[in-house]
Amino acid sequence: MHNVxxxxxxxxxxxxxxxxEQIANLLAEQQVTYYVGFEPTASSLHIGSLVPVMVMxxxxxxxxxxxxxxxxxxxxxxxxxxxxxxxxxLSQEQIAANGxxxxxxxxxxxxxxxxxxxxxxxxxxxKAGRFLNNADWLLSINYIEFLRDIGKHFRVNEMIKxxxxxxxxxxELGLSFLEFNYQLLQAYDYLCxxxxxxxxxxxxxxxxxxxxxxxxxxxxRIEGEQVHAVTFPLLTTADGAKMxxxxxxxxxxxxxxxxxxxxxxxxxxxxxxDVSQFLAxxxxxxxxxxxxxxxxxxxxxxxxxxxxxxxATQLAHGKAEADKAQAxxxxxxxxxxxxxxxxxxxxxxxxxxxxxxSIMALFHEVGLANSRSEARRLIQQGxxxxxxxxxxxxxxxxxxxxxxxxxxxxxxxKKRYHRIVLKEN
RNA sequence: GGGGGUAUGCUAGAGCGGUCAAAUAGGGCAGACUGUAAAUCUGUUGGCUAUGCCUACGGUGGUUCGAAUCCAUCUGCCCCCA
Numbered sequence: 117m118h119n120v121x122x123x124x125x126x127x128x129x130x131x132x133x134x135x136x137e138q139i140a141n142l143l144a145e146q147q148v149t150y151y152v153g154f155e156p157t158a159s160s161l162h163i164g165s166l167v168p169v170m171v172m173x174x175x176x177x178x179x180x181x182x183x184x185x186x187x188x189x190x191x192x193x194x195x196x197x198x199x200x201x202x203x204x205x206l207s208q209e210q211i212a213a214n215g216x217x218x219x220x221x222x223x224x225x226x227x228x229x230x231x232x233x234x235x236x237x238x239x240x241x242x243k244a245g246r247f248l249n250n251a252d253w254l255l256s257i258n259y260i261e262f263l264r265d266i267g268k269h270f271r272v273n274e275m276i277k278x279x280x281x282x283x284x285x286x287x288e289l290g291l292s293f294l295e296f297n298y299q300l301l302q303a304y305d306y307l308c309x310x311x312x313x314x315x316x317x318x319x320x321x322x323x324x325x326x327x328x329x330x331x332x333x334x335x336x337r338i339e340g341e342q343v344h345a346v347t348f349p350l351l352t353t354a355d356g357a358k359m360x361x362x363x364x365x366x367x368x369x370x371x372x373x374x375x376x377x378x379x380x381x382x383x384x385x386x387x388x389x390d391v392s393q394f395l396a397x398x399x400x401x402x403x404x405x406x407x408x409x410x411x412x413x414x415x416x417x418x419x420x421x422x423x424x425x426x427x428a429t430q431l432a433h434g435k436a437e438a439d440k441a442q443a444x445x446x447x448x449x450x451x452x453x454x455x456x457x458x459x460x461x462x463x464x465x466x467x468x469x470x471x472x473x474s475i476m477a478l479f480h481e482v483g484l485a486n487s488r489s490e491a492r493r494l495i496q497q498g499x500x501x502x503x504x505x506x507x508x509x510x511x512x513x514x515x516x517x518x519x520x521x522x523x524x525x526x527x528x529x530k531k532r533y534h535r536i537v538l539k540e541n
Numbered sequence: 542g543g544g545g546g547u548a549u550g551c552u553a554g555a556g557c558g559g560u561c562a563a564a565u566a567g568g569g570c571a572g573a574c575u576g577u578a579a580a581u582c583u584g585u586u587g588g589c590u591a592u593g594c595c596u597a598c599g600g601u602g603g604u605u606c607g608a609a610u611c612c613a614u615c616u617g618c619c620c621c622c623a
């Protein structure tokens with residue numbers, strides 16, 4: 117077993133640890149069960165959650181055993197940490213549905229086979245991980261018992277020192293008792309996972325440090341065992357924005373929300389300054405290669421971005437999709453012929469062109485503009501192209517004379533394409 | 542439970558009873574420049590059958606020729622006291 121901990125450190129995944137040396141030894145000596153919590157706030161993860169996922173994958177590849185939990189119980193409360201407002205509570209059904217979506221995505225990166233990995237079967241040392249919902253143990257909690265057994269281990273004066281809580285208190289934003297309990301519940305998660313599965317390592321974003329430590333402390337007090345915590349640095353892009361947001365909102369792992377092509381494009385378009393770090397985070401390329409690509413400058417850095425985009429897309433959507441996205445991207449921006457199959461396409465009846473369609477209506481209809489007014493602006497500002505020819509007249513009517521073969525190629529701005537296929541019927 | 546405050550567009554945040562589709566900043570979009578980057582500059586940023594019309598300033602109902610602006614009430618949030 118090579119030293120995963122060093123590898124993670126080298127890739128920049130480690131921010132804080134309970135004890136780096138002990139963790140490194142632990143990981144070197146035995147199969148360690150580790151866990152990461154995911155919020156079930158949506159049915160898909162977005163690339164902001166990719167750091168924990170990649171770390172889990174690295175650890176599993178090194179022979180350790182992951183547990184991914186979704187906060188079905190805690191999700192019903194909302195984590196106050198670093199949030200300015202309370203989050204909406206979710207129903208159990210919603211959480212379960214979101215959980216299924218998240219599980220499907222995690223399985224691209226991890227082996228989380230609940231069936232095979234039977235806790236009671238100590239004969240099989242399975243590397244397969246688990247996917248659990250903390251509602252399974254949180255919902256059945258008895259309040260009095262919980263206070264007596266768990267609550268007594270927490271000191272309020274310590275808890276309110278935690279950054280997340282302190283901010284809320286200082287900024288006089290208020291903090292409901294409900295939210296205040298979040299830390300206890302998360303600590304309890306760790307305790308349960310330790311007791312049930314021998315979990316000895318929890319990983320999470322650096323904003324979770326306080327909550328994770330609470331769990332470490334709880335296990336020590338109740339079980340007298342030392343378990344560990346590791347946090348990742350919080351991700352921001354070079355221009356300070358939160359990672360993974362684009363014009364259209366978050367970049368999702370779900371192909372239905374963010375197409376593989378858009379996903380690929382996200383990575384191609386990252387800020388130069390982020391490329392090197394992102395290669396380390398979001399690909400499994402050896403660090404030598406990462407360093408080589410990261411040292412490229414100016415125009416050459418596009419090669420690095422292409423590798424980044426390809427690798428990241430391959431992980432999220434598979435090789436076939438990554439190949440397609442790459443081909444489409446090269447075609448669209450490499451000056452070559454556009455790959456028709458790769459771009460969003462609509463089919464409309466040929467007759468509609470006979471009478472002509474207003475150019476505004478056309479751009480609106482295919483979704484390149486959200487309203488006719490937006491389409492109007494787009495056209496007036498010179499961002500509307502049909503078959504790569506710019507049209508600036510808003511009263512322009514598109515007729516059959518513009519057809520190239522049986523299709524029209526619409527473009528809005530530099531990067532957004534839409535193909536319309538006309539069909540007789 | 543008592544007292545006070547606040548509620549504006551994607552976000553933050555101005556808004557004198559008319560000239561407010563609503564200042565300003567951020568964000569977004571488009572154009573120029575570029576490397577599908579960054580920075581910078583310019584334009585634009587509710588909708589529509591479009592020199593006008595409709596919808597919007599937490600909900601409802603008033604006052605008024607006229608309300609985002611005044612009043613009442615409801616709701617949410619915040620603060621103080623309990």
